[in-house]
Amino acid sequence: MKSVLFIFILTLLNNEAFGGINQMILETKDVAGLKIEEQGNSHRGNVILVSGLAFHSALAVDKIITKTNSDSSITMLVYLSTARSGMSGRFKYEINIPPNINTVTFGNEKVIIWKNKS
Numbered sequence: 001m002k003s004v005l006f007i008f009i010l011t012l013l014n015n016e017a018f019g020g021i022n023q024m025i026l027e028t029k030d031v032a033g034l035k036i037e038e039q040g041n042s043h044r045g046n047v048i049l050v051s052g053l054a055f056h057s058a059l060a061v062d063k064i065i066t067k068t069n070s071d072s073s074i075t076m077l078v079y080l081s082t083a084r085s086g087m088s089g090r091f092k093y094e095i096n097i098p099p100n101i102n103t104v105t106f107g108n109e110k111v112i113i114w115k116n117k118s
Contacts, residue, residue, distance in 0.1 A: 023062065049095075058083055064077070
């Protein structure tokens with residue numbers, strides 16, 4: 001019995017330390033009400049606000065990151081993990097877009113959600 005409890009505790013600690021076994025990256029097809037709002041231009045470029053609701057009932061938004069790519073694009077990645085108290089599937093994230101960026105993509109599938117109009 002002690003060995004089963006020990007393995008269970010190690011699994012829980014590993015789960016918390018490494019972002020959870022169930023962690024996944026959200027894709028546009030799994031977002032309800034995906035909304036991209038242009039907030040206008042600043043002296044550093046464009047600003048957009050991306051919001052929506054993850055369509056995974058047992059998962060919640062854990063973190064959001066953006067990566068600048070060598071092809072003049074930014075990729076937004078929304079990480080989901082097992083829902084816990086105080087977490088939600090809703091997200092709202094502001095992205096500052098420098099003038100040299102042509103597109104913003106979402107998820108590993110890199111679906112284009114914003115294009116530079118100039």
